[in-house]
Amino acid sequence: MKNNKPLNIKKKTINFMLCILFIVFALLQLNDPDGILWFSIYFIVAILCLYNSFKPIPKSFLIITIVALLFFAVLHFSLFIDYLKTENKEEIFGKMDYKKPYLEGTREFIGLLLATLGLLYQIKIRKNDN
Template identity: 40%
Template sequence: MKLFNIIFCILFVLFAGLQYNDPDPYVWVPIYLYGAVLCWLAYKNKYYPKAYITGIVLYTLYAVYKIFDRNGLLDWINEHHAENIAGTMKAEKPWIEESREFFGLLILVIVLIIDLVFARRKQHR
């Protein structure tokens, strides 16, 4: 778990850094840094289940919004035939930006769930 958490801590810090040219970095930098901090703490064997649950709930709700939002995930799939969203780092098409944001939230939620499960298992030992 230590390797898992240090890898995702570094990735989330990098994701936060890549938000400098995003239209709304004030939203996304804290989102990614929240995940990075929780991964860093887990790497240090400090687990905060309430913080994981808070992140999971908020990020899941935001991800669901990104699915149905105009130019969101469903538009990307249905209207734009799931075109490549990794071709260039500059997202000039809004459905690419929204889809990337959805997948970023999905990664965060999955990592937080894994750490929450691990934290709970550790508590029961």
């Protein structure tokens, strides 16, 4: 049976924090050349986290969105592997260097994984309420 009851306050609080986190991620993307794409991805995840606090999002929609995020992450996986092979791991926190595309690719890969985890949490909290 479909569960339409609202989430408890703890789950709503976590979702609100996830929403704020992904909005911050979205805003940080606005200075990138492809910022609109990344802003959209993170902002959509933020809205889904907030919306799911009040009204259940169909599991099938969440799964399709997760699959899309993971597909996009796979496109960045080779850059992540390149980063893992480097000596200086701290440069991931530095400025973008166009001679080192693996830096931005790794950031994007990790961001997509975080977005995926945020949506997996949305499935988990609704499943646990049944």
